[in-house]
Amino acid sequence: MKRLIDPIMRAVDRHRTAFVALGLTMLVLASVIAGLYSEHLHQRQVIQAARVQARIVADSLSGALAFGDQATVSQITTAIRANPEIETLIVLDDKGIPVAHYGKTIMLLNGRNEQRADDGFTVRVPVEEKGVVLGTIILKQRSEALALRLARYAGAALLLVAGLLMLTLMAFDTRTLARTNRRLREVMDERERAEAALRQSQKMEALGRLTGGIAHDFNNMLAVIIGNLDLFARRYPDADAKMLRFISGSQEAAKRAAALTQRLLAFSRRQPLDPKATDVSRSITDLSDILRRTLGDAISVETLRAPKLWRANVDTTQFETALINLAVNARDAMPDGGKLFIECANARLDQSHAENEDDVVPGEYVMVAVTDTGTGMPADILAQVFEPFFTTKAVGLGTGLGLSQVHGFVKQSGGHVSLSSKVGRGTTVKLYLPRSFDAPDIPAAERIVRAEHGRRDKIVLVVDDETGVRDFVCEAVAELGYDVLSAENADQALDIFEEGMRIDILLTDVLMPGRSGRELADEVLARHGEMPILFMTGYAQDAIVHNGKLDAGTRLIKKPFTIDQIGVELERLEGAVQ
Amino acid sequence: MRRLRGIIRSLFAPGLVLALALTAGVAGAQPVANLETAVKATYLYKFAPFVTWPAAPGESLTICIIGADPFGDVLDRAIAGQGYNGRPFRVLRLPAIGVDSGCAVAYLGGSGHQSVASALQVLKGAPVLTVTQNSRSPGIIDFVNLQGHIRFQVDLAAASRNHLEISSKLLAMAAAVKNDGGAQ
Numbered sequence: 045m046k047r048l049i050d051p052i053m054r055a056v057d058r059h060r061t062a063f064v065a066l067g068l069t070m071l072v073l074a075s076v077i078a079g080l081y082s083e084h085l086h087q088r089q090v091i092q093a094a095r096v097q098a099r100i101v102a103d104s105l106s107g108a109l110a111f112g113d114q115a116t117v118s119q120i121t122t123a124i125r126a127n128p129e130i131e132t133l134i135v136l137d138d139k140g141i142p143v144a145h146y147g148k149t150i151m152l153l154n155g156r157n158e159q160r161a162d163d164g165f166t167v168r169v170p171v172e173e174k175g176v177v178l179g180t181i182i183l184k185q186r187s188e189a190l191a192l193r194l195a196r197y198a199g200a201a202l203l204l205v206a207g208l209l210m211l212t213l214m215a216f217d218t219r220t221l222a223r224t225n226r227r228l229r230e231v232m233d234e235r236e237r238a239e240a241a242l243r244q245s246q247k248m249e250a251l252g253r254l255t256g257g258i259a260h261d262f263n264n265m266l267a268v269i270i271g272n273l274d275l276f277a278r279r280y281p282d283a284d285a286k287m288l289r290f291i292s293g294s295q296e297a298a299k300r301a302a303a304l305t306q307r308l309l310a311f312s313r314r315q316p317l318d319p320k321a322t323d324v325s326r327s328i329t330d331l332s333d334i335l336r337r338t339l340g341d342a343i344s345v346e347t348l349r350a351p352k353l354w355r356a357n358v359d360t361t362q363f364e365t366a367l368i369n370l371a372v373n374a375r376d377a378m379p380d381g382g383k384l385f386i387e388c389a390n391a392r393l394d395q396s397h398a399e400n401e402d403d404v405v406p407g408e409y410v411m412v413a414v415t416d417t418g419t420g421m422p423a424d425i426l427a428q429v430f431e432p433f434f435t436t437k438a439v440g441l442g443t444g445l446g447l448s449q450v451h452g453f454v455k456q457s458g459g460h461v462s463l464s465s466k467v468g469r470g471t472t473v474k475l476y477l478p479r480s481f482d483a484p485d486i487p488a489a490e491r492i493v494r495a496e497h498g499r500r501d502k503i504v505l506v507v508d509d510e511t512g513v514r515d516f517v518c519e520a521v522a523e524l525g526y527d528v529l530s531a532e533n534a535d536q537a538l539d540i541f542e543e544g545m546r547i548d549i550l551l552t553d554v555l556m557p558g559r560s561g562r563e564l565a566d567e568v569l570a571r572h573g574e575m576p577i578l579f580m581t582g583y584a585q586d587a588i589v590h591n592g593k594l595d596a597g598t599r600l601i602k603k604p605f606t607i608d609q610i611g612v613e614l615e616r617l618e619g620a621v622q
Numbered sequence: 623m624r625r626l627r628g629i630i631r632s633l634f635a636p637g638l639v640l641a642l643a644l645t646a647g648v649a650g651a652q653p654v655a656n657l658e659t660a661v662k663a664t665y666l667y668k669f670a671p672f673v674t675w676p677a678a679p680g681e682s683l684t685i686c687i688i689g690a691d692p693f694g695d696v697l698d699r700a701i702a703g704q705g706y707n708g709r710p711f712r713v714l715r716l717p718a719i720g721v722d723s724g725c726a727v728a729y730l731g732g733s734g735h736q737s738v739a740s741a742l743q744v745l746k747g748a749p750v751l752t753v754t755q756n757s758r759s760p761g762i763i764d765f766v767n768l769q770g771h772i773r774f775q776v777d778l779a780a781a782s783r784n785h786l787e788i789s790s791k792l793l794a795m796a797a798a799v800k801n802d803g804g805a806q
């Protein structure tokens with residue numbers, strides 16, 4: 045109901061001025077019409093009165109007129125004169141000769157029997173008895189003076205204007221009130237949100253301190269237990285096999301307990317972190333195998349990476365743990381399969397974000413959004429999911445520490461987590477990780493390794509995920525007189541192209557985590573048209589060969605290769621282009 | 623008076639004003655005795671609208687001059703264009719009157735054939751408005767001359783005997799109203 049009424053009220057609010065104007069206009073119109081009608085009624089009354097008066101006078105004068113009784117005529121005329129509404133009276137005998145009269149002005153009747161004028165109404169009636177015409181009466185009935193009438197209307201108009209003025213003022217007053225009220229409501233809502241966020245944050249803080257304290261002590265005790273068990277196992281390697289099995293079982297359990305305390309510490313933000321500039325997209329690529337295994341066949345993974353993604357200043361291992369935790373939750377939310385989207389993008393959180401959410405510092409962040417198409421969560425559960433040991437899973441299936449780890453890790457890293465979910469639609473968790481400024485991205489132009497001798501003034505971009513291979517290939521190509529740039533995966537390589545660097549030859553590995561060399565080549569060709577490309581591969585020709593043939597401007601070199609071999613291939617590519 | 627003339631001129635069509643002037647001229651040329659006759663002639667038909675007869679008149683309302691006729695064509699001119707309830711006036715000149723003469727108004731001038739008194743006798747109880755001139759045997763209405771003005775007296779009893787109703791308006795104009803307490 046409220047949902048229905050609110051838009052209407054808002055519409056009325058928005059068009060209040062129009063509504064008021066319309067109402068007032070109609071009021072004025074109605075008043076004018078009422079005034080005109082009243083005027084019309086008055087005129088009719090005057091006409092009626094004139095006719096009746098004339099007939100009465102005619103009737104009372106008939107005898108006197110018939111028999112020339114001047115005295116009676118004068119007497120009656122004088123009596124009628126006392127009536128101020130009859131302005132003029134003329135009495136004519138049957139010959140048309142005036143017998144008596146009074147009055148100042150006389151309307152020209154122009155042969156008519158009735159004449160209307162602004163100041164009154166004139167009638168002519170015959171004086172007759174049984175059809176015998178004995179004379180004529182001309183009578184003018186005065187209408188109320190125009191000034192008087194106007195004054196009367198002016199009174200009403202004054203009242204109307206006062207009413208209109210009051211209504212207008214009231215309308216504007218209400219409008220201002222409504223606006224103020226709306227603003228107040230907004231402020232109240234804002235404050236409520238802020239208070240809720242603060243309460244939540246305080247609760248998490250308290251929980252963190254509590255669990256942290258316990259976990260810390262517990263961890264120390266576990267260290268003693270594990271140490272002692274270790275010592276026992278070392279000191280008595282020849283002990284009874286059964287006993288050693290007991291010891292080993294205790295060690296296992298203690299280690300699991302230690303892992304649990306680690307996660308508790310992660311939530312309480314007491315775990316030691318080793319933040320460094322991390323390419324989160326790279327981490328996600330590295331994790332893709334594990335993610336796929338975790339999620340199973342029924343769930344497909346789609347990764348989106350914004351170009352020129354910043355590096356995040358986080359502990360890489362903890363970030364990966366967080367990602368796996370999120371994937372596990374997503375999997376559990378999609379028992380019948382679905383899709384998991386992982387999106388990385390740069391994000392600037394401004395002041396308004398900081399005001400609406402608790403603990404957000406405005407600034408630049410790397411945003412990682414994990415979205416599932418699962419069952420979703422209602423708002424009341426959403427509010428609790430970050431609390432440690434809170435779980436919606438059946439007993440024994442979840443520790444309730446997964447999202448706590450995510451929350452603790454992100455908060456400890458100086459970032460921010462946001463959650464949104466719709467029942468039946470899915471859930472999105474957004475991690476805002478602080479941007480790393482420690483290792484500013486060096487422009488590609490400054491990373492070029494220049495050939496020291498025999499320079500050819502050609503730039504070769506080497507792409508390989510294995511550091512050893514990459515370093516060797518770079519050395520070799522530089523030795524051959526080429527300038528060299530390197531990238532450890534297809535995304536980095538594309539970033540270099542994105543920077544607008546001139547690249548003369550692309551030398552890429554075929555099988556790499558993330559996008560393959562083939563995909564990189566397709567992307568580069570799609571974006572830049574012609575580009576000599578040399579693939580390096582140990583096997584799997586089919587990944588680069590179309591219909592048993594290599595594309596024009598494309599060559600293949602098999603690992604391992606010598607410096608001379610790669611030199612020949614590069615020169616062939618150069619020749620092919622020229 | 624001049625102002626009133628001006629007003630009148632503005633009120634009526636010029637033709638009518640001319641007609642008025644002509645009438646005034648004719649009246650001015652007549653001797654005083656004739657003016658009296660003219661007044662009486664107009665009174666004669668003007669009595670009619672103030673009188674109610676027991677039966678409505680037929681095609682016309684007949685005014686009879688019995689015996690001596692002092693009016694001549696003055697009466698004929700006076701009734702020209704006038705009507706009683708839409709019926710024209712008719713003037714009938716007779717030496718003597720009878721009950722079946724068809725007269726509604728009878729001016730009894732008297733003659734050798736029939737004196738005023740005998741005419742009144744004949745008309746007793748008949749629905750005829752009898753008019754006489756200062757007569758020793760007056761009719762229902764009797765013209766008198768009061769200080770040079772033509773007035774009339776009304777005999778209500780006689781009217782009642784003749785089954786006539788006289789309007790109070792006419793009675794108000796009468797110089798005298800005789801009512802001897804006869805039949806009402």
